[in-house]
Amino acid sequence: MSSGAKIDYADGQKGLTLLELLAALTISSMAILIGAQIFGWNQNQFYFRMRESEFLQRQYLLQETVRGQLKHEIVSCKSDHLVVWNKKEEWEVVTALRKRFPGLETLTFNCIEVDEHGALILWNSGIQPKLVEYEWIFTHKGLRQSHRGSWLL
Amino acid sequence: MEVKIRSEQIGFTLVETLIAMVLATAFLVPLSTWLYKNHVNQRALNRFCALSLLETELHRAFLQREEKTIFKEYEVPCRCRVEIEPELIGDEVKLSGKVLGLSGPPLGRMTISYFGRKSPLVPKTSTWKSSL
Numbered sequence: 001m002s003s004g005a006k007i008d009y010a011d012g013q014k015g016l017t018l019l020e021l022l023a024a025l026t027i028s029s030m031a032i033l034i035g036a037q038i039f040g041w042n043q044n045q046f047y048f049r050m051r052e053s054e055f056l057q058r059q060y061l062l063q064e065t066v067r068g069q070l071k072h073e074i075v076s077c078k079s080d081h082l083v084v085w086n087k088k089e090e091w092e093v094v095t096a097l098r099k100r101f102p103g104l105e106t107l108t109f110n111c112i113e114v115d116e117h118g119a120l121i122l123w124n125s126g127i128q129p130k131l132v133e134y135e136w137i138f139t140h141k142g143l144r145q146s147h148r149g150s151w152l153l
Numbered sequence: 154m155e156v157k158i159r160s161e162q163i164g165f166t167l168v169e170t171l172i173a174m175v176l177a178t179a180f181l182v183p184l185s186t187w188l189y190k191n192h193v194n195q196r197a198l199n200r201f202c203a204l205s206l207l208e209t210e211l212h213r214a215f216l217q218r219e220e221k222t223i224f225k226e227y228e229v230p231c232r233c234r235v236e237i238e239p240e241l242i243g244d245e246v247k248l249s250g251k252v253l254g255l256s257g258p259p260l261g262r263m264t265i266s267y268f269g270r271k272s273p274l275v276p277k278t279s280t281w282k283s284s285l
Contacts (some may be wrong), residue, residue: 035179113215118218145230
């Protein structure tokens with residue numbers, strides 16, 4: 001190469017052009033946006049799943065509480081009006097449970113006994129019923145489910 | 154003058170692979186966790202509901218001294234099918250119940266037993282009658 005030759009330094013470009021800078025900014029903002037979306041979605045899913053677990057837990061607790069109440073002596077049983085007695089005082093079960101479980105929409109009871117022919121009939125009074133069937137609708141943090149169960153006395 | 158031609162790169166560089174892995178993990182891990190948790194929670198809720206229905210049917214069958222096979226399908230509160238099969242073990246009647254969901258293995262099994270059948274244990278035969 002002769003000493004008078006022109007040297008082009010353009011190949012050793014340093015820094016970014018405006019277009020490249022804008023592209024880099026757009027891409028990085030998109031990446032941040034996507035990252036934030038994923039994070040937010042993950043948080044929501046975690047919250048929903050936790051809510052479902054909590055809902056199930058509350059329902060199990062309600063079931064055990066209902067069954068606990070049915071271990072007392074039943075005084076009267078008419079659909080949503082069940083009165084029990086613990087040899088000291090008597091109380092209405094549905095009202096007591098509504099205070100403890102605010103999400104309890106409805107709770108109904110069917111007290112059943114067996115007649116002399118072996119058929120199941122509704123219990124009115126007298127000897128304790130043989131079977132108590134219960135049904136509830138429970139709501140908790142936007143989740144709602146009906147449930148049916150029974151307790152053999 | 155010697156000309157060196159660099160062979161065209163095939164495949165991904167380490168950085169590209171790492172970025173792809175990070176992006177894939179960012180999507181796949183929450184998605185798989187969500188699917189798993191959703192499945193587990195739904196199954197737990199269904200199981201809770203279905204087992205209570207099976208228990209109720211077993212209680213009824215027990216009180217009625219049921220000796221026939223029972224099949225019941227439920228739509229409400231949850232979709233399931235209850236099957237109760239009586240089994241005679243000497244004087245004892247064992248009611249074996251299972252509850253099935255829409256698909257998959259049974260959601261639960263329960264048994265209850267009683268003594269004192271409605272019908273006599275040994276059916277009256279002509280031989281027995283003639284011997285009287």
